[in-house]
Amino acid sequence: MSDRHPVDRRFERRLGRLLITVMYVAVILLLVGVVLMLATGVSPMSGGPGLDPARLVGDVLALAPAGFLWLGLLAVIATPVSRVLGAAVGFIRGGEPLMAAISLAILAVIALGVVVAILAG
Amino acid sequence: MLAGGAAAGAFGSLLGLGGGVLIVPLLTLGFGLDLRAAVGVSLVSVIVTSSAAAGVYLERNVANLRLGMTLELFTALGALGGGLIAFLIEERLLAVLFAALLGYVSLSMVRHGLAAEDGTPPEPPLEPPPDDDPPPGTNGRDLRARAIERLSGDAYTVRRIGTGVAGSVFAGVVSALLGIGGGIIKVPLMHIGMGVPLRVATATSNLIIGVTASASAVIYLLRGEIDPYVAGPVAIGVFVGATAGSRVAHRIDLRVLRGLFVIVLLYTAFQMLLRALG
Numbered sequence: 001m002s003d004r005h006p007v008d009r010r011f012e013r014r015l016g017r018l019l020i021t022v023m024y025v026a027v028i029l030l031l032v033g034v035v036l037m038l039a040t041g042v043s044p045m046s047g048g049p050g051l052d053p054a055r056l057v058g059d060v061l062a063l064a065p066a067g068f069l070w071l072g073l074l075a076v077i078a079t080p081v082s083r084v085l086g087a088a089v090g091f092i093r094g095g096e097p098l099m100a101a102i103s104l105a106i107l108a109v110i111a112l113g114v115v116v117a118i119l120a121g
Numbered sequence: 122m123l124a125g126g127a128a129a130g131a132f133g134s135l136l137g138l139g140g141g142v143l144i145v146p147l148l149t150l151g152f153g154l155d156l157r158a159a160v161g162v163s164l165v166s167v168i169v170t171s172s173a174a175a176g177v178y179l180e181r182n183v184a185n186l187r188l189g190m191t192l193e194l195f196t197a198l199g200a201l202g203g204g205l206i207a208f209l210i211e212e213r214l215l216a217v218l219f220a221a222l223l224g225y226v227s228l229s230m231v232r233h234g235l236a237a238e239d240g241t242p243p244e245p246p247l248e249p250p251p252d253d254d255p256p257p258g259t260n261g262r263d264l265r266a267r268a269i270e271r272l273s274g275d276a277y278t279v280r281r282i283g284t285g286v287a288g289s290v291f292a293g294v295v296s297a298l299l300g301i302g303g304g305i306i307k308v309p310l311m312h313i314g315m316g317v318p319l320r321v322a323t324a325t326s327n328l329i330i331g332v333t334a335s336a337s338a339v340i341y342l343l344r345g346e347i348d349p350y351v352a353g354p355v356a357i358g359v360f361v362g363a364t365a366g367s368r369v370a371h372r373i374d375l376r377v378l379r380g381l382f383v384i385v386l387l388y389t390a391f392q393m394l395l396r397a398l399g
Contacts, residue, residue: 015186023173117340
């Protein structure tokens with residue numbers, strides 16, 4: 001059994017705060033998108049546009065619901081990834097090569113999913 | 122859709138389940154969405170609720186970060202496989218699998234409820250079962266012993282790492298196929314299978330769920346199976362419902378709620394089976 005070091009606890013608190021902060025940013029973006037949907041009378045069943053990174057900034061500037069919704073959805077999906085990234089940095093700094101390798105392997109698996117999904121069309 | 126998401130989030134939060142178990146049937150049976158599209162939306166909602174909870178658990182030092190990250194490597198691998206298999210499986214088979222999952226969850230809840238009324242614990246006590254791992258530090262397995270020591274917490278020793286790894290891969294596959302968080306597999310796996318206290322297992326499960334769901338949500342996203350006009354309102358609804366549910370949990374008679382929930386789940390399982398049979 002191991003007593004967790006105070007540094008461990010601080011590290012976990014920081015990661016927790018990172019997770020909560022990114023999640024709230026994502027929820028706010030989604031909320032703006034939903035409010036814009038209601039304001040412009042867009043039905044949820046009308047079939048939303050697919051993700052087009054080239055249009056994202058333009059849609060947000062034009063206050064189009066899809067722009068905010070896609071940004072929010074991307075932030076949601078990136079939230080756990082940002083936590084893993086933060087943990088990897090912390091483990092590298094803390095001199096824990098095994099945990100750092102595990103963190104990087106998780107990121108590699110997610111990246112592999114992206115590559116496979118793109119290749120599979 | 123907002124209201125449906127809120128109801129799913131509130132139910133999930135009150136009963137310790139993710140919203141996914143209810144969101145997929147809500148979107149397929151209630152709104153006529155394709156099952157894969159519903160799974161994609163459900164995964165997004167699962168990330169929202171689990172990440173918010175995991176953040177709080179980490180801040181309060183309840184979750185076991187090292188154990189969570191070790192297991193989530195394997196759930197992510199399972200989720201990657203499951204996310205790819207999902208597009209090869211016929212939708213009717215997915216519906217049958219989902220109905221089976223709902224049946225399993227219903228039976229688990231009935232068992233849990235009966236055990237609670239009897240005053241007997243629903244699960245074995247925390248004293249670790251006899252296991253197949255040697256105690257740390259014996260048989261010259263120092264590296265293994267050190268790893269187990271690092272994965273263990275202040276007041277418990279993690280056991281059966283192999284079981285945890287295999288169960289995590291399975292949980293990842295199921296999560297990606299059916300759009301659920303998979304806490305119903307991971308919590309008993311850690312608690313009963315690996316000797317982790319229930320509270321820590323629940324907190325750590327939330328940590329793992331986010332990454333598992335992210336790994337498969339990316340695949341659904343890139344394959345065009347996530348509709349932002351559906352995912353946005355449902356995710357917001359689930360977030361609001363889960364937050365409200367956690368605040369009123371102490372005021373609600375969970376026996377009544379559990380009974381209602383079992384009826385809803387069994388009815389939904391029946392509807393999913395009918396859908397599968399055409």
